[in-house]
Amino acid sequence: MSELLSTELSTGGIVDVAPAGSKKPPAGRSPGQLAWRRFRRDKAGIISGSVVLFFFLVGLGAPVISWLYGKDPDTHYGADRPGLLSDTGIPLKPNGGIDGEFWFGLEPKLGRDVLMQLVYGIRTSLLIALVVVAIVTALGTVIGIAAGYLGGKADYFIGRLIDVLLAIPSTLFYLAFMPVALALFIAPGKEAPVWLRSLSLVLVLSVFGWTRIARLLRGQVLSLREREFVEAARVSGASSRRIILKELLPNLLTPILVVATLDVPAMVTTEAALSYLGVGMVEPTPDWGRMIHDGGDYLTTDITYLTFPGIALIIFVVAFNLLGDSVRDALDPKSHR
Amino acid sequence: MLAFLARRLLGAVVILLIISAVTFLLFFAVPGNEVAALSCGKSCTPAIMEGIRHDLGLDHPVWQQYLTYLGGIFGGRVIGDNACNAPCLGYSFVNKQPVWDTVVSRLPVTVSLAIGAVVLFLVFGVGLGMLAALRKGKLADKISMAFALLGGSMQIYVMAPFFLYIFVYSTDLMPRPSYTSFFVSPLDWVKGLILPWICLAIIHTAYYARLTRSSMVDVLNEDFIRTVRAKGLTTSQVYGKHAFRGAMSPIATILGLDIAVLFAGAIITEQSFGLVGVGQLAVNSVLASDLPMMMGVVLLAATAVVVANIVVDVVYAAIDPRIKVS
């Protein structure tokens, strides 16, 4: 998913002016507080933010949900208990076996609980995506600022590195290098522990994912570098480190935050896509993307198996995109709407 | 201009060399015995394995293998008992055919997928974006952008099964997606690919709609539009001739760069619809550990992207002399 990144930076804060005749003195607000106020007034932003928060709570609170609901994602309810699945593994009750005990129905063949699979699948995909976004944001920020600030040779080489990475279409890159990453860590014939597999996945996704933010920040730093306040800081003897941390970084927070917000759904869908293709997380780790893939086989016999994870993913992405828009508007009202 | 072109070409070659080297190194991180074993087949004996290792040149040092590989790309080489004509990207472990031949035979499917999708999403994306820009703030704008948001959030592998269910399996409205060559029957070509085209278009339309809209809004606010209007041109002339042209240049840029995105999307699209193109070839070769095929596909995809980028740069520079060409 490509992105629109045409934001201009906003400057400083605004002083709120009290209506004439009131007794309260004018209160100053920091840019952060103003952004938050703007965000609060954006209804779409609040709703989408709540939806996103809901997903995070579901994913992170999966064990709690499991405890409350009384089921877990690994037990083969349908296979062990006769009468739930037909001989060929399809849930006997209509709509995929939805009933009072299995709220979202049963998985064909093995008979695991769909609600639990989905909740834990969301958890897997979210956790991996969050880790990757944290890494690429940090990495991309460092590299982008270095390229923009240092310029010259460093900039040139980083630019070429980015060109090389971007020359390979991303999905193909992940597809091709996942088995390599796995082979590096695991001896053939051994079972790959889950943490090792997720580590490889995070590694591969991170190697590629930092380029967008690096490029963006490079551009921003290049233009900021020539601005007066940076000149002023330099003239007054500030070290490079101080300039970067105190002058540049605060002004870069907006694009960093916007890109990070939009990176999360991108990473979730990328991880889901990889699992769909078969190179992401494998059984028995529940996974959002793999569930959708498996669901495609049961279109005519058990369509709810596909519907729940599929619709959930769409809602998640829509909400996150809306949130990203609202965040951008809140931070930088000069951008077009 | 020529200097610019030369520099870009040189840069492209360097990039491709780096990619080929990295790909080569990483894939051969898998131990050599594994490689031979994968190619061996059913009745494998140590003697046959040794033969395969020798044929593939696995008993040479890595740098030498790399150079042989590169040489093969330009001049062809001999692997075992078989001659592999230029460009030789090796022999597939799975079907024992030259990688190049297999990729080329699958290419028409992927290209057809891309062409149809591009036409659809350009037409609808730009159209929707223009509509939104012209009716800015009104209901049409809101609905267009809502559709853009929803469409852009779709995932092909979620949409595909639903579309298949609704249009193919339960109602028979459309035939199952399949590829018929355009030169054999244009009608069947369209009928077989229309469903994947629509899915791809829905997803990409969003991006182009938003881009067109913001680009159009920018252009419409510019001074030269006011001038042109003051000169007395009609509304359609204003929009059609002047605004449109101004708005298109960022779109042209993005389209060129989108080649990489389209190819990445092709992998998932082909898997979701069961089409046999280069994307599906990539997936199958990964799952089968067909190393030469994987390397071949990666290299060819990278080449396509690099070439597309150069073409876009050149065209852009040719059209707009304001752009610095260094």
Place this chain on the structure above:
Amino acid sequence: MKPKIILGVSTVVMLVVAGCSAGGQNTSSADAPKAEVSNVSVDKDGSQSKGPAAEIAGARKGGIITPLWRQDQTHYDPAQIQTSPDGTISELLERRLTMYKNVDGKTVLVGDLATNAGETTDGGKTWKFTLKDGIKYADGSPIVAADVKYAVARSFSTKYSRGFPYIQTWLAGTEEFSKFYPGPYEGGELSNDKVEAPDAKTVIFKFPEPRTDLPFAAALGTTVPVPQAKDTKEGLDQNPITSGPYKIASHEVDKSLTLVKNDQWDPNTDSIRHQYVDGFTFQFGPQIAEVTDRLSASAGNDKNSTSLYAAVAPERLDQVMNDPKVKPQILDQATSASEVYSINTQRITDLKVRKALLVAFPKEQARKTKGGPYAGDFSTTLGSPANAGWKKYDLPGITDVNPMGDPEKAKQMLTEAGKLGQSISLGYNQTPAGEKEGLAIADGLEKAGFKVEKIPMQPKTFNDSRDTVNNNLDLYWSSWAADWPTGVTVYPEIYDGRKIGDGRPNNSHFNDPAVNAEIDRILKITDITEQGAEFMKLDQKIMEQVPAIPYIYTRRQLMTGANIGGGSVDTHTVMNLNNLFIKS
């Protein structure tokens, strides 16, 4: 506003879609095919070998059939073919000394190029075949006995010995037959002491030991005649020399194979094949789910298509078997394959642990991931009922285990053996289906107190990795279908302890000298019925040691398009191409 609309729409969609799916249905066992107890007969007197083949009711001529299969043949040279469905296509294209004919549900081994299924007067040491009159190659030249001898000689060469090794091994008296005679390229002509072609119509095989099963072995690709002058060596693997009712018109590797009528084929010499359709166009590539979907829909040209070897996808079974429109297109057949889960007896040496594995094994749950009863009946013996002389036996504690697995009992057995928590490395095929099967099995075993480590194996190299001696695994799937329906190609291959090695089928590494001696003794018995009965007793004796967990007698569902008639399943459980026609 926007998100509300979107949320609302998606909820509605979800509810609508959810309301549209009915539940699953259980299978009715009424029309399940029984695992066929062997009913193969041999046409000794040639009465069934005379052409032409009996007409199929309703058959009409014309049209083109499109068989679908996921991959191209691995070999086109009949001497190098070992796998299904390669053998079936080869049997359509190339005639050989003997072949199987399906008549009214019975299978008869008849003479194909020969007038009968072979004659022996000395108890099986010497076999004589007389070639029919009027048999020709696709180019019109006549087929002579010397060509059959040359073909057999050629299969001794190491380069072309990737096919079945039976005839060569029996002639040479050793498995290293290439050392005995390196083939015609290096060793001159094969000696007349082994194979003789005294005239253009007679082929005589001379074996050091009696080989009562030679008629069956003669149906394999080794006896497809090759004229020495036309031997293009490697070329035969792309352009074999054919003699059947169809010949190769074009071949696009991995994509398609087009067959057209061979006008040199004389139906009066062939009691097995028909030439109803004008040709076949094989399409390689579609996976089983796609084949099932296309044939179920039978839209456009797909109504003239057929599955070649792809069974109905397990996920579609519920839908397809309960759809009255599609059901008639399905051929539901028991096969001659028997599936087991082999236990690595070199690593799991304690018989009590193996018995506990047997008791704990969740056959029902594992089979449900493969299609439930459609995948086949649960087996209790190592060999398949399709082998001559098969009889069910009872071994208390072994053949009467609960198909759902009995975790409590198994846990008890393990504890008594002091092996609670025994680690089991379960090797599974890393495909979506294989993963689910592995999960089901691991789940059952862990409930019984085993500690299971699931080891994923690459599908492409699964057999090779499994069949290495040091495979580092304890439990893995294994399937065996006899190359012909007697125990001769089963027990001596899979349970002879002297045949343990890399790439060999004894992957349980079972080695019992008493059993080895029994195998030798039984192989010498010349009466097929008696031999069959003795093999069954051997099956029971081996089973007492539990070297493997009997799993399923494989059953297979093949599909044709809606417009195809004459569909039947051949002895390799592949779609029988010989009787197919287009209905309208």
